[in-house]
Amino acid sequence: MERNFKAKDIRRIIGISKIRYEYLGLKRIGIKPGIEEVRGTGRMHGWNFKNLLQFGYADNANKLGLSPRSVVNLLSWLDELDRKHDIYNTRIPESLSVHYVNLDGFKYFLITGKGLQKGENTKAIYPGSFERLKKALEDKDKNDPVVKLIESKAIYKDEGLASADGYVTINISAIKKRILERL
Numbered sequence: 001m002e003r004n005f006k007a008k009d010i011r012r013i014i015g016i017s018k019i020r021y022e023y024l025g026l027k028r029i030g031i032k033p034g035i036e037e038v039r040g041t042g043r044m045h046g047w048n049f050k051n052l053l054q055f056g057y058a059d060n061a062n063k064l065g066l067s068p069r070s071v072v073n074l075l076s077w078l079d080e081l082d083r084k085h086d087i088y089n090t091r092i093p094e095s096l097s098v099h100y101v102n103l104d105g106f107k108y109f110l111i112t113g114k115g116l117q118k119g120e121n122t123k124a125i126y127p128g129s130f131e132r133l134k135k136a137l138e139d140k141d142k143n144d145p146v147v148k149l150i151e152s153k154a155i156y157k158d159e160g161l162a163s164a165d166g167y168v169t170i171n172i173s174a175i176k177k178r179i180l181e182r183l
Helices: 007-014 018-027 049-063 068-085 131-139 145-153 172-182
Strands: 035-038 044-046 095-103 106-114 166-171
Touching (some): 007 018, 007 049, 049 068, 049 166, 095 172
Antiparallel strands (some): 095 166
16 A cells, blocks of 8 residues: 655655645646545645655755756656656665756756666666657767767766766755655
């Protein structure tokens, strides 16, 4: 049986106010309740563990300066990553960070750390909802300026972050660990 969290549980565990909770979950970011909405008088949402982590990641990313649209893209991208690597389960990866990278005007997500597959160190692009970048990577069109940019800046190599114009790092392992400690 999946654990059901209420709004007050989310606010207490993440450490956010009611206004911040509404901003992240109901208004701007739009985290969808993982458990079907309870019917009856008033509105009551049922949140699952994945939602709890989404609140933690969204709150941290927004505080680090990511716009609401970028936070929505981050959550969408993490959902895609979860389908491949099950990152929302309760085990804590040893070290897993998400970087929101700006490289010559293109923005994308990069993940680094251990814990995705049997302790292997993973450095790769997961473009998520950035459709042009995703299409360029799939098509491998050598004339596409996005592909040329990626190849020229060595994004897939260790110096990928060093070659970026700027990036914001979100340590998802630390956020998950802090949330589990508060449960």
